[in-house]
Amino acid sequence: MLKRWMLIFAILTFGALAVGAEDGEWKQLFNGKDLTGWKHVGPGKMYVEDGLIKTDGGMGLLYWTGGKVSDCAIRVVFRMRDKNDNSGVFIRIPLEPREEWMPVHYGYEVQIDNEPEKSKEDDYHYTAGLYSLTKPLVKAGKPGPEWNTMEITLDGPRTIVVLNGQKVTDYTEGQPVPERKFDFEPQQGRRPDKGWFGLQNHSKDDVVFYKEVAMKSLKK
Amino acid sequence: MRRLIMLLAIVLVTATATPTMAAEWKQLFNGKDLTGWKQVGPGHFEVENGLLKTVGGMGLLYYTGGKISNSVIRVVFKVTQASDNSGVFIRIPVEPREEWMPVHYGYEAQIYEAGDERHCTGVLYSLTTAAARAAKPPGEWNTMEITLDGPHTVVVLNGTKVTDYTEGQPVPERTKDFEPQRGTRPNAGYIGLQNHPHEDKTDSGVFFKEVAIKKLGH
Numbered sequence: 001m002l003k004r005w006m007l008i009f010a011i012l013t014f015g016a017l018a019v020g021a022e023d024g025e026w027k028q029l030f031n032g033k034d035l036t037g038w039k040h041v042g043p044g045k046m047y048v049e050d051g052l053i054k055t056d057g058g059m060g061l062l063y064w065t066g067g068k069v070s071d072c073a074i075r076v077v078f079r080m081r082d083k084n085d086n087s088g089v090f091i092r093i094p095l096e097p098r099e100e101w102m103p104v105h106y107g108y109e110v111q112i113d114n115e116p117e118k119s120k121e122d123d124y125h126y127t128a129g130l131y132s133l134t135k136p137l138v139k140a141g142k143p144g145p146e147w148n149t150m151e152i153t154l155d156g157p158r159t160i161v162v163l164n165g166q167k168v169t170d171y172t173e174g175q176p177v178p179e180r181k182f183d184f185e186p187q188q189g190r191r192p193d194k195g196w197f198g199l200q201n202h203s204k205d206d207v208v209f210y211k212e213v214a215m216k217s218l219k220k
Numbered sequence: 221m222r223r224l225i226m227l228l229a230i231v232l233v234t235a236t237a238t239p240t241m242a243a244e245w246k247q248l249f250n251g252k253d254l255t256g257w258k259q260v261g262p263g264h265f266e267v268e269n270g271l272l273k274t275v276g277g278m279g280l281l282y283y284t285g286g287k288i289s290n291s292v293i294r295v296v297f298k299v300t301q302a303s304d305n306s307g308v309f310i311r312i313p314v315e316p317r318e319e320w321m322p323v324h325y326g327y328e329a330q331i332y333e334a335g336d337e338r339h340c341t342g343v344l345y346s347l348t349t350a351a352a353r354a355a356k357p358p359g360e361w362n363t364m365e366i367t368l369d370g371p372h373t374v375v376v377l378n379g380t381k382v383t384d385y386t387e388g389q390p391v392p393e394r395t396k397d398f399e400p401q402r403g404t405r406p407n408a409g410y411i412g413l414q415n416h417p418h419e420d421k422t423d424s425g426v427f428f429k430e431v432a433i434k435k436l437g438h
Contacts, residue, residue, distance in 0.1 A: 094314050095325055098401035102321045106314060187317035 026075065026214040029064055039065050042100030044201045053210040055087055055201035061100050063093070063198030069215060070194035074152045077212040078112065080144030086119075087112040087208035088131065091152060091159070092195035105187040107195055108133070110152055110161055110169070112208060114141040124178060128161045128168035132185040133177040140166040147211065155218060156193050245294065245432040248283055258284050261319030263415045272428040274306055274415035280319050282312070282412030283431075289408035290436045293366040297331065300425030301358050305416035306331040307345060310366060310373070311409035324401040326409055329366050329375050329383070331426060333358075338392065342375045342382030346399040347391040354380035361429065369436060370407050 029037060032051045040046055044057025053062070076089055093107035103109075109131040116125035124132050127141035128150060140163040142148050153160040157173035173190050180188060199210060248256060251270045259265065263276025272281075288310075295308050312326035322328075328345040333355050338346055341355040342364065354377040356362050367374040371387035387404045394402060413431070416424055 098324050098403055102324065105317050106321065189317055 024217060024219045026216045028212065028214050029066070030210065030213045035062070037065055038062050038198075041097045044204070046199065046201055051211070053199065053213075055199075055206065055208050057204045058201040058206070059100055059203065060201045061090060061097055061103055061198045062201065063090070063097050063103075063196055064213075065096075068192075068194040068196055070154055071156065071218045072154055073216045073218065074154070074197060075212065075214045075216070076150045076152070076199075076210060077147055078150070078208055078210045079142075079147045080112075080114075081207035081209065083143045084113065084115040084118070085144060085208050086202040086206040088200040088202070089150065089152060090196075090198045090200060091154060092191040092193075093197065094192045094195055096196055097198065103196075103198065104184070106191070107197075108159065108186070108191055109200065110150065112141075112150075112200075114139075114143060126168075128163035130159065130161075130169060130171055132180070132182075133188075134169050134171050136168045137170070138166050138168060140164045140168055153218070154193075157190075243434060243437050245434045247430065247432050248285070249428065249431045254281070256284055257281050260316045263417070265413070265415060268427075270429070272413065272431075274413075274424050274426045276423060277415035277417050278319055279415045280309060280316055280322055280412045281415065282309070282316050282322075282410050284315075286410070287406075287408040288411055288433060289368055290370065291368055292434045292436065293368070293411060294430065294432045294434070295364045295366070295413075295428060296361055296430040297364065297426060297428045298356075298361050299331065299333065299358050299427075302333040303418055304332070304358070304424035304426050305414075305418065306424060306426040307414040307416070308364065308366060309410075309412040309414060310368060311405035311407075312412065313406045313409055315410055316412065322410075322412065323398070325403075325405070327373065327400070327405055328414065329364065331364075331414075342377040344373065344375075344383055344385055346394070346396075347402075348383045348385050350382050351384065352380045352382055354378050354382055367436070368407070371404075 034048055040062045042060030044060040046053055046055055046062040088109040088111050090103045090107050090109050093103045097103050111125055111129050111131040112127050114127050123135050126136045129136050148164055151162045159171050161169035253267055259279055259281050261279030263279040265281045266273045266275055307328040307330045309322045309326050309328050312322045316322050330343050330345040331341050333341055337350045340350050343350050362378055365376045373385045375383035418424055
């Protein structure tokens with residue numbers, strides 16, 4: 001009798017441990033073959049070629065259809081086709097996107113652009129910064145065709161971006177941001193703790209390849 | 221005994237009075253200034269002789285009191301000419317910061333008598349077909365009552381039902397860039413008034429006398 005109880009106890013304990021471990025593991029959101037689980041809005045498109053997601057035209061957004069995410073890390077492995085190209089990872093989008101501008105004004109874009117000065121933009125528009133809102137702590141972007149690993153941590157109202165092992169952004173909702181300078185820059189204001197996320201295709205001259213998009217829950 | 225009867229009477233009167241109060245009209249425009257409202261996008265609204273007047277645009281003056289559901293919204297307005305353009309936005313899912321999110325994720329109960337049956341006063345802009353053309357001529361006051369009953373939207377213009385739409389019912393395909401994206405709208409949302417210029421950029425002379433809401437009685 002006691003043995004049976006111990007067995008049940010062991011199974012229960014194991015089960016609980018297993019679930020916890022799963023929560024903290026990386027889940028691949030891009031299957032390497034097609035865009036299952038993703039949806040595109042706005043101009044241009046994305047497609048899969050040689051196991052990579054490739055941007056084409058724009059400006060548009062390929063968003064993950066699995067719903068809002070929070071308290072997690074998002075890992076994106078990307079490279080530019082040329083020495084520099086423009087793209088971005090959108091996070092904290094409050095509504096399921098139907099077009100490309102709501103994500104800009106109500107979410108954040110974690111920027112991908114190592115040469116913002118070439119489009120007359122300042123350091124607040126550099127890779128791994130929150131576009132137009134935060135200044136990079138370090139410039140850690142690698143030019144094309146080298147691979148970059150970007151990890152975005154969404155910890156409640158705090159957003160941390162680590163690019164190639166170096167922390168570039170550490171922003172908590174409510175901290176001051178510079179004034180808006182251009183029409184196409186995001187509207188200011190608080191972003192939600194939970195949001196949809198996606199990858200930007202910026203223009204026909206900007207081609208960026210994505211090898212991996214993965215997500216892991218934060219262990220709390 | 222008398223005291224008891226008195227008490228009972230007070231209790232009864234209070235009990236009857238409360239539901240009546242809950243179903244009373246609440247004025248959202250105070251007739252004097254834009255307290256409780258906020259403008260996003262180009263242009264603005266002015267208060268002139270106790271009326272809200274649209275200037276420039278396209279922008280949106282939204283009510284800052286939060287999301288509204290299961291309510292009737294009453295708007296009393298007039299236009300100066302048939303080509304004047306405005307609208308009442310409803311079911312906006314998040315607090316607006318600019319003028320386009322409300323278009324694509326909310327509805328506009330249209331004000332524009334020069335429009336066809338899917339773009340005229342009282343329809344959900346580009347999505348529903350007018351059951352009747354019920355607008356008064358320019359210069360006369362119109363009363364628009366928009367009922368938000370869960371996912372059900374009814375627009376009554378001057379006593380005539382123009383729109384009766386429930387989420388999920390079919391809508392025509394989107395034909396223009398500036399038409400709203402299709403898809404369901406939330407039961408609860410922010411509301412607002414549109415300032416929209418004429419095609420030649422001149423001001424639409426649309427005036428609002430009253431904006432009020434009443435909770436539905438169920």
